[in-house]
Amino acid sequence: MIQITFPDDSKKKYKEGITIEEIAGDISPGLKKASVAGYVNDALYDLNRPIIEDATIQIITKNDKAAFEVLNHSTAHLLAQAVKRLYPDATFGVGPAIDEGFYYDINTESVIKEEDLEEIEKMMHRIAEEQTEMTRKELSKEAALNLFEDDKYKQELINDLPEDETISVYSQGEFTDLCRGGHIGYTHKIRHFKLLSIAGAYWRGDSDRDQLQRIYGTSWFTKKGLKKHLKVLEERKERDHRKLGKELKIFHLDKDAGQGLAIWLPNGYAVRKQLEDYVYKLEKKAGYKHISTPALGTKKLYEISGHWDHYRENMFPIMERDDETFVLRPMSCPHHMIVYRSELRSYRDLPIRYAEIVTQHRYEASGALSGLERVRAMTLTDAHLFVRKDQIKEEVLAAYNLILQAITDLKLEIEYVELALRDKDKGKFHDNDKLWDMAETTLKELLDEENIDYTPMTGEAAFYGPKIDIQVRTAMGHVITMSTVQLDFLLPERFDLTYIGSDGEKHRPVVIHRGLISTWERLMSILLEQYKGAFPTWLAPVQLKIIPVNLELHSDYAKKLNDQFIDEDFRSELDLREEKLGYKIRDAQTNKIPYQLVVGDNEIDANKVTYRKYGKKKQTTVSVDEFIAMVKQEIKDKT
RNA sequence: GCCGGAAUAGCUCAGCUGGUAGAGCAACUCACUUGUAAUGAGUAGGUCACGGGUUCGACUCCUGUUUCCGGCACCA
Structure with a gap:
């Protein structure tokens, strides 16, 4: 006998090998029906996995958030089994549950088309009706490698597992898959699902490796739940900024004008002008000085800044005239460094805050372009703050609060805050460890002191420094960067920026890069979706x-x-x-x-x-x- | 950039297995002159994305290109 402790601290004895499902059934038939999986000593257990020792358990029922994940993860297995039956040569990458459903990455000689999804879906239903149990088995690494000897993806996954990790596989009928688990126990518990789309996806997210075919789907406990979700997906299309932008004559894209080069129509420009004026006023009040610099600069300028080394692939090709080589600016920082450098600065002058309405051009990958959300020519009010080291926290915080102000005024909601850090193993970052550590530590401290929750993102930093990125979710469900505050110790070095301190000596200022509310293009895409095209009176093109x-x-x-x-x-x-x-x-x-x-x-x-x-x-x-x-x-x- | 799909009138879309195209809205003309979501009649509008091929004949089949869409990678 083993002793089971429930969340309310009540205890009961059961025979060894009892399952979550049986315990739920012991409490009430209704609970049994509603149970999906459980936590056993905080580990996620399948509905039907035997419990072999004293444990504290928590039953996951259909209404719990974790239940949706379990169901969708199990549905991914069902999908894989169906695909394997229809495409016997198929091997599989990963198949996790995601926010609104699941996907599975598949490698097969056949090309799976959108129209094939229906057949796969039918096969899934047929398998579900076979009412097979999904059983767990733990095995040694050797045995696991043996089991998946014909599957290079699973082999790789197994070899990458930490040595102390238990390797488990799940079987349902003829199909066995490597999996950590947390399953719903029986295929027939999976009933209300739909396969949504098929797309290419790189193995392990690496564009240098195989591209697999990824099938996306969503799975629900009730027919009603599924139906409701499908309706949400439909409704999202209604607020797609590309559709609204056309209907309301906000912007125009034309292949003769160039892909990713958006044209603002009178209605769109009317809104943008309000936003520009709004931001100008906000910045003026916050002590920013507005400047204007050219869209074209010498290649040398970008060599000094380091963009030429670190950002060249995102830049349009060089232009040559007379004996000079020019580039179209992808960012405005180098020019702003020049503005700082144009005078002798005293410690009393700092902080200096320069803002500019900047149009910048970036050579974005063609496949990334999307309406106004991703474009190749974009305009924003960019700003750079030149501060003393003792002013960093105060100024980063002020910039952060200015961002909050704008986001609030626009009735947008922050999804989460990211702290983008470098990855020492990746070459794209400049290599002064001391500067990096200083910058990263400063930002971390600040976020902690201000009790701002954040998600650290290793490898996501700009090449010149770490950044705080403020993420929002679009109506289409995409999470995108709205605002950014970046700490930069590098460009002041490269441009040899100085100020005269109270000691009469030269000192290095620190630069804070600040993107307030994205670019006008991206902001417009977000606002169109947010407001469903119905702008509040202060922004409406025609009031x-x-x-x-x-x-x-x-x-x-x-x-x-x-x-x-x-x-x-x-x-x-x-x-x-x-x-x-x-x-x-x-x-x-x-x-x-x-x-x-x-x-x-x-x-x-x-x-x-x-x-x-x-x-x-x-x-x-x-x-x-x-x-x-x-x-x-x-x-x-x-x- | 990569994988898959798509491209028909200004817009939204029909057009079955090859026989050179149709609707609604918008536009234009005429009549109607209106109290809170579409007045009626008529007219015009298309190298069916672009190039090459198969065929007596191609919007339809094959092929290349371009752009867009769903993802991936990249990213504000």
């Missing part, structure tokens, strides 16, 4: 649309209002087209204009307006002055 009920009778009043609104700095437009009222109203609504004003006799008589807020049915009649005050307040509040 007010005035529609006269009758063109002959009410146009004069509409024009008068429009003039007045434009004098108030509102972005107001008149709709004087010879169309029906209903048509114009629909047009204003489909263009997601915040305020739609219909004016007729009632309004003229009382010098009032009747407005309808976008998305709302309610009509409100107020005096013109009241309306102006209300909209002004709303713009001010950024709501």
Whole structure:
């Protein structure tokens, strides 16, 4: 007999070899049905894995977060078994559960197509109906290597396992897979799933190695859950910034203009201008000075900065004219170093904060380009802060808080904060260990002191230094970098930047690179998805649309209002087209204009307006002055 | 860049196994002159992404290129 301790500290004796499923069944039939797996002394156990010693257990039920992972991981195994039946030559890479489902990487001579997924799915259902048990077996490394002797991927995985790690395999029917486990025990418990897509993926994420075929899918405990998720996927497409950007005439991409080279249309530029003005004001208040430097610079400038050595592959090819070689700038830091260097600086001058609206060009891999999210020409307000060492923390923190301010004002949410560190084994980082350690330690300390949760990311640093990256999740579910604060001890060295200290000696300043809210391109993609194209009034390309009920009778009043609104700095437009009222109203609504004003006799008589807020049915009649005050307040509040 | 898919009117899409293209919306014309999501009638609009091939004949089949889409790698 063994003693099982439950989360509430109650204890009960069971025969050795009892499973989570049996214990759940002992408590209640309902719990048995809802149980998915369990934690046994904090280790994830399959539903049907025998427990052989005294243990504290916790039953995972369908509603627990871990349950979804277990189910999806098990579904990945089911997928692999089905694929193996249909494609006997198939070998497998990894097949984990992910946020919203699972995938499995497959190597086969056959090319699996989108249309084949249906057949694979059918086979999965058939296997599930066979009601096979998923059983665990632990074995020695030697035995494991033997078992997978025809599978180079599994061999590699086994050889890379730590020596003390237990090697386990899971079998269901004829199919056996290397796996750490945490399974649902029986194939027939997997019922509501869908295969979603097929894509290429490099073995172990290494572009120099094999490319496998990756099948993505999602698996749920109920039909309703699956259906709901599929609907979410559908709805995401509706807020795709590429679709909204076209519908609302925000931007245009044209292959004759060049791939990844986005064109801002009037509506898009109207929004961007508001953002530019907003950021300018924010920076001015925070003590930044704005400058302007060229998009073109000498190759030498980028050799000094180190970009030529470390970033060349992301740069457009050089241009030669007379005896000079030029490059299109991918970043603005080198120019800002030059600006700093242009005068003699005193310790009293620091911190110096330079900001610039910069258009930069980067040669991004063609396959990476996507709408406004990844482009080859991008504009942002970039900034570099030149500080003394004793000012680092204060200035990094101030920059971080400025970022928080912008993210809050834009109603965005931070997904998580990354601390990007270097990987000493990778060559892409400059090699001054002392500077690196100093920079990394400083940032870590700061984040800890401020109680900011962060995820360390080894190898993700910029070549010149570590960075704090602020990640947001797009409506499409992608996590992307929104803002960044980077600490740089290298460029001051390379440009020989100095200031005169209180001791009369030359000292080295430190540079903080700061990206506030990404580039206008990326920000626009995020905002379009965030707002579903319905911009808040302060950003909307057109804020007010005035529609006269009758063109002959009410146009004069509409024009008068429009003039007045434009004098108030509102972005107001008149709709004087010879169309029906209903048509114009629909047009204003489909263009997601915040305020739609219909004016007729009632309004003229009382010098009032009747407005309808976008998305709302309610009509409100107020005096013109009241309306102006209300909209002004709303713009001010950024709501 | 890599793996897979796609490309038909300004936009969204139909077009079965080869017989040179169609709808809705938008545009234009005419009539209608309107109180909160599409007035009606008509007109025009296409080297079916581009190049090469197979064929009596190619939007359709083969092939190359370009761009876009789903991922991977890369990244703001």
